[in-house]
Amino acid sequence: MKVRKLSLTDAKFERSPGQEADIFTADLIGAGDGGPVTVGYGRWGEGESLTETMAVHATMIVLEGRLTVWSDAGEVELSPGDIAYMPEGQTVTIRAHEGGATTAYVTYPHWAEAK
Amino acid sequence: MKVRKLSLTDAKFERSPGQEADIFTADLIGAGDGGPVTVGYGRWGEGESLTETMAVHATMIVLEGRLTVWSDAGEVELSPGDIAYMPEGQTVTIRAHEGGATTAYVTYPHWAEAK
Numbered sequence: 146m147k148v149r150k151l152s153l154t155d156a157k158f159e160r161s162p163g164q165e166a167d168i169f170t171a172d173l174i175g176a177g178d179g180g181p182v183t184v185g186y187g188r189w190g191e192g193e194s195l196t197e198t199m200a201v202h203a204t205m206i207v208l209e210g211r212l213t214v215w216s217d218a219g220e221v222e223l224s225p226g227d228i229a230y231m232p233e234g235q236t237v238t239i240r241a242h243e244g245g246a247t248t249a250y251v252t253y254p255h256w257a258e259a260k
Numbered sequence: 261m262k263v264r265k266l267s268l269t270d271a272k273f274e275r276s277p278g279q280e281a282d283i284f285t286a287d288l289i290g291a292g293d294g295g296p297v298t299v300g301y302g303r304w305g306e307g308e309s310l311t312e313t314m315a316v317h318a319t320m321i322v323l324e325g326r327l328t329v330w331s332d333a334g335e336v337e338l339s340p341g342d343i344a345y346m347p348e349g350q351t352v353t354i355r356a357h358e359g360g361a362t363t364a365y366v367t368y369p370h371w372a373e374a375k
Contacts, residue, residue, distance in 0.1 A: 146347045147331065147332050147347070147350060148329060148331035148332070148336070148344060148346050149344070150329070150342060150343070150344055150345075151342065151344075151345060152341070152342050152343075173343075174319075180317055180345075180347055181368050182317060182319065182366070182368055202295055202296055204289075204297065204366045206321050206323075208321075208340075209341075214263060214265070216262065216263035217262050218263045221263070221265035225323075226323050226362075227265060227267050227268075228265070228266040228267075228288075228364060229263060229264070229266075230263065230265075230266060230289050230299055232261045232295055235261075235262060235263050237263060249321050249341075251319045253297055253368050
C-alpha cells in the first residue's frame, strides 16, 4: 500500500450503524486496504448522541464543533484540536453541541469487522 | 485503561528524534498506557521538512497550516482537516508551508519502540 491523502470532500457519509440519530461516518481506509487501522470522518448533527461499548480502540480527533464524552472516567468536553482516546471495552456516550461537529477517527483493529 | 481526553495544551513538545529541523512531537498516549497505538501532536516550523522511511503505520491529521507530502504515490498537499495515511515501509518527505503547521498523529504499533 502507498501513501494516501484523505479529505472531507472524498467522504461518502452513511448513517452510523445500529442507531437512528443524525450521526454519519465515512471510512476512507479500511480492512480492504490491507493495513491494520480504519481511518475516516464523522459528522454529528446538533444535539445528537450515541452510547456505545467500544469494540475497538478508537481515537477521535475533533475538526469542527464541540462534543461531550461521558464514560467511567467522567465527563470531558472536546473542542477543535482535542482528541478522545476510547479504549476497547469502555462504554461511552458522545453528544454533539450546538451547530453539530465534524471528527476524524482511527480505529485498531477495523471497527467494521469488530461490530 | 479508561477514556482519555488529549489536548494541545497538555503536549510537551520535543524535537523529533534523528533530525535537527524545527519539528517537534509530543506523544500523549504511548506504549506505557497499555494500548496498541501511540497518539500525539506535531508542531512544524515554517518551511521545515523531514524525510523518513516509515517504521510504523502512521495517520497524520492536519489541525493548522499546510504541508506537502512526497512519496512513491506522488505529491499531495494537505490543509486543515486533511489526513495523510503513511503505511509502514513507505519513504516520505514532509514539508510545512508558510506559517508552519500543527498535526495530530496515531501510529500502530508504537513508533517510539519501532525506531
